[in-house]
Amino acid sequence: MKFSHRLSDAVHVLAFVMIYQGGDLSSGMIAESIEANPSMVRRLMARLSKAGLLVSRAGSVDPKLGRPANEITLLDIYRSIEDNQRFLHIDEKTNPECIVGGNIQATLTEVYDEVQRAAEAKMATVTLADITGDILARHAQR
Amino acid sequence: MKFSHRLSDAVHVLAFVMIYQGGDLSSGMIAESIEANPSMVRRLMARLSKAGLLVSRAGSVDPKLGRPANEITLLDIYRSIEDNQRFLHIDEKTNPECIVGGNIQATLTEVYDEVQRAAEAKMATVTLADITGDILARHAQR
DNA sequence: CAAAGGTGTTACAATATAAATAACAGGTTA
DNA sequence: TAACCTGTTATTTATATTGTAACACCTTTG
Numbered sequence: 001m002k003f004s005h006r007l008s009d010a011v012h013v014l015a016f017v018m019i020y021q022g023g024d025l026s027s028g029m030i031a032e033s034i035e036a037n038p039s040m041v042r043r044l045m046a047r048l049s050k051a052g053l054l055v056s057r058a059g060s061v062d063p064k065l066g067r068p069a070n071e072i073t074l075l076d077i078y079r080s081i082e083d084n085q086r087f088l089h090i091d092e093k094t095n096p097e098c099i100v101g102g103n104i105q106a107t108l109t110e111v112y113d114e115v116q117r118a119a120e121a122k123m124a125t126v127t128l129a130d131i132t133g134d135i136l137a138r139h140a141q142r
Numbered sequence: 143m144k145f146s147h148r149l150s151d152a153v154h155v156l157a158f159v160m161i162y163q164g165g166d167l168s169s170g171m172i173a174e175s176i177e178a179n180p181s182m183v184r185r186l187m188a189r190l191s192k193a194g195l196l197v198s199r200a201g202s203v204d205p206k207l208g209r210p211a212n213e214i215t216l217l218d219i220y221r222s223i224e225d226n227q228r229f230l231h232i233d234e235k236t237n238p239e240c241i242v243g244g245n246i247q248a249t250l251t252e253v254y255d256e257v258q259r260a261a262e263a264k265m266a267t268v269t270l271a272d273i274t275g276d277i278l279a280r281h282a283q284r
Numbered sequence: 285c286a287a288a289g290g291t292g293t294t295a296c297a298a299t300a301t302a303a304a305t306a307a308c309a310g311g312t313t314a
Numbered sequence: 315t316a317a318c319c320t321g322t323t324a325t326t327t328a329t330a331t332t333g334t335a336a337c338a339c340c341t342t343t344g
Contacts, residue, residue: 002143002302002329003226005233008250012233016242026319033240034233037304039322046321058311058320074253084145084301087229087261091147091154091176098175100158103280107273108150111216115264119229122260126253134252138245143330144300168290179333181293188292200291200340226330 007074009034010044010081014053014072015132017063026061044081051080070129075120077128087119088112149216151176152186152223156195156214157274159205168203186223193222212271217262219270229261230254 016030023029027038027045034041045063048054053072056063065072079085090108095101158172165171169180169187176183187205190196195214198205207214221227232250236243 003231005231008233012242012246019241033237033243035235035237060312089145089147091150093177095175095177099161099281100154101175103277104154107276111268115261118264119257119261122257131249134249135245139241202341
């Protein structure tokens with residue numbers, strides 16, 4: 001596959017909706033900022049809506065954040081839009097007749113879980129407010 | 143793409159070499175345990191060798207760990223065999239004319255770096271000795 | 285010293301997942 | 315009621331990964 005940048009695009013959508021609140025927030029406009037196509041943006045927005053991070057109505061151009069930006073973490077966004085939420089993957093096809101092949105899957109699953117928890121704990125500390133704050137700070141410094 | 147399980151297979155190789163030391167450690171034998179093919183195993187072993195985690199000689203069937211198992215961390219293995227070492231990926235094509243599109247890449251790169259560091263710190267705490275210990279413990283409990 | 289079998293390496297095919305694109309039913313606004 | 319939007323689905327294209335094959339060269343063994 002290609003590498004997924006869905007998370008980055010989803011954050012982009014939310015940041016755009018927040019920063020340009022009151023302006024043109026159509027999927028086409030957001031797609032121009034991401035340089036993606038509107039259909040993909042709508043799909044992302046649909047998933048964000050299902051997770052309650054975004055509120056929108058069919059036919060109407062007025063997406064809004066589902067809750068304050070400082071209550072939306074990167075982890076919330078990640079969980080709402082990634083089909084595969086795991087960073088590391090075990091090899092599910094190993095020889096059960098072998099001491100290694102028969103046990104390594106369970107072993108690595110536990111290890112990978114720990115790594116995942118560490119990464120997710122960090123993601124939970126970053127909020128959409130932090131991200132838009134940083135974006136605006138960088139913009140101001142130009 | 144498919145999800146990579148190279149890391150899992152690389153750990154498998156090292157664990158196999160360690161646990162079956164003295165037995166048949168040919169790439170074909172290891173491939174049977176992984177249920178992969180010998181060529182892929184040899185490719186993995188070549189990268190592990192380049193990183194000093196494994197020592198082997200062309201034509202000879204006697205791979206050995208490059209250093210004690212408690213001095214080989216999961217992070218060492220990860221870095222030796224993954225081409226793409228990053229878990230999260232920014233969207234490199236965003237509109238620079240937009241406040242969001244023009245700054246989000248730098249912002250997210252920093253955020254993702256932090257997440258990566260958290261995950262890698264955890265990976266650095268797990269050694270090959272821990273993993274083989276767990277594999278053998280599970281085997282004994284059968 | 286020759287045969288058998290292994291390693292290290294490269295090239296190419298097959299497979300899986302993601303993004304891009306297109307299409308359309310139905311809602312909303314003016 | 316016309317124009318435009320959203321939400322959704324299907325199809326195509328791009329790309330990373332694994333599978334497979336091939337082969338030069340090294341090593342072991344009879």
